[in-house]
Amino acid sequence: MATARDDQVEVIRLGRLEVRPREFVAAVDGRALQLTVREFQLLTALARRRDRIVTRQELYTAVWQRPFRSHERSVDVYVKRLRRKLKAALPGSELIHTHYGFGYRLSPSVSQLFHTAATDR
Amino acid sequence: MATARDDQVEVIRLGRLEVRPREFVAAVDGRALQLTVREFQLLTALARRRDRIVTRQELYTAVWQRPFRSHERSVDVYVKRLRRKLKAALPGSELIHTHYGFGYRLSPSVSQLFHTAATDR
DNA sequence: ATGGCACGTTCACAGGTTGTTCACGGGATG
DNA sequence: CATCCCGTGAACAACCTGTGAACGTGCCAT
Numbered sequence: 001m002a003t004a005r006d007d008q009v010e011v012i013r014l015g016r017l018e019v020r021p022r023e024f025v026a027a028v029d030g031r032a033l034q035l036t037v038r039e040f041q042l043l044t045a046l047a048r049r050r051d052r053i054v055t056r057q058e059l060y061t062a063v064w065q066r067p068f069r070s071h072e073r074s075v076d077v078y079v080k081r082l083r084r085k086l087k088a089a090l091p092g093s094e095l096i097h098t099h100y101g102f103g104y105r106l107s108p109s110v111s112q113l114f115h116t117a118a119t120d121r
Numbered sequence: 122m123a124t125a126r127d128d129q130v131e132v133i134r135l136g137r138l139e140v141r142p143r144e145f146v147a148a149v150d151g152r153a154l155q156l157t158v159r160e161f162q163l164l165t166a167l168a169r170r171r172d173r174i175v176t177r178q179e180l181y182t183a184v185w186q187r188p189f190r191s192h193e194r195s196v197d198v199y200v201k202r203l204r205r206k207l208k209a210a211l212p213g214s215e216l217i218h219t220h221y222g223f224g225y226r227l228s229p230s231v232s233q234l235f236h237t238a239a240t241d242r
Numbered sequence: 243a244t245g246g247c248a249c250g251t252t253c254a255c256a257g258g259t260t261g262t263t264c265a266c267g268g269g270a271t272g
Numbered sequence: 273c274a275t276c277c278c279g280t281g282a283a284c285a286a287c288c289t290g291t292g293a294a295c296g297t298g299c300c301a302t
Contacts, residue, residue, distance in 0.1 A: 036249060053145045074251065076289065100259065100288070101158035102145045157260060194278090195262065201279065221270060221277065 012047040015108035019047040028089040046106035055103040133168040136229035140168040149210040163199045167227035176224040
């Protein structure tokens with residue numbers, strides 16, 4: 001748990017993407033993205049867990065702050081909308097990765113830890 | 122800068138293989154394996170029981186969480202798939218050992234010190 | 243008040259991926 | 273050598289995710 005003073009300067013950088021949760025701003029190359037409240041909250045939740053696989057349940061309770069139901073699709077819908085805006089701001093980038101059966105992961109690029117060596121699938 | 126709570130990060134190391142159950146990651150030399158949910162669960166179950174002979178029944182109930190039937194072959198099928206991916210990541214290695222009539226054992230290297238007398242079954 | 247608009251939520255469908263089961267045959271054991 | 277165990281490929285079922293779109297709500301300007 002960070003102190004209040006730390007929160008004031010919370011800045012998450014992922015390559016050219018920068019998220020400032022306390023200022024309600026997400027920007028690429030210093031240019032702010034036009035996000036809705038939910039989109040921004042989801043991006044923040046992902047950014048705070050960068051380079052980790054995060055389950056839909058964890059994302060849902062973090063953003064929506066209510067019990068997660070297994071058939072809930074809201075996270076998927078907002079991941080799709082986020083991807084669209086991120087792609088528009090960073091063409092050719094792939095920030096939000098899907099881990100089939102596990103969840104999503106936000107990473108600036110194809111990180112070394114998750115480098116896909118398996119070509120036999 | 123240290124991690125907040127190291128005791129909450131379960132990490133199982135077996136030679137060059139590393140399993141992090143709570144992060145949904147299994148890696149060889151820091152490179153993540155591309156595993157499905159079942160494959161990952163089975164590897165985790167084996168890793169948590171490393172260097173021990175584990176019966177199919179124990180593995181099955183640990184992963185599938187339902188009663189084991191004697192003719193059940195799911196464990197075998199997933200051991201095969203796991204071996205294939207482990208072999209691709211660690212050529213020449215033999216991590217999952219078969220103990221005929223007893224079960225499987227996950228060990229970092231080949232050791233022949235497992236010859237049970239099996240006098241009491 | 244009325245209409246337009248932006249947003250959040252939910253649903254339904256399609257396609258692809260994964261899980262489960264079966265059958266066959268090779269191999270280990272005593 | 274007889275028996276049982278295990279490896280393996282394949283087929284099908286079940287599940288997961290991407291996606292478009294409909295619906296309801298609240299806000300704002302007219």
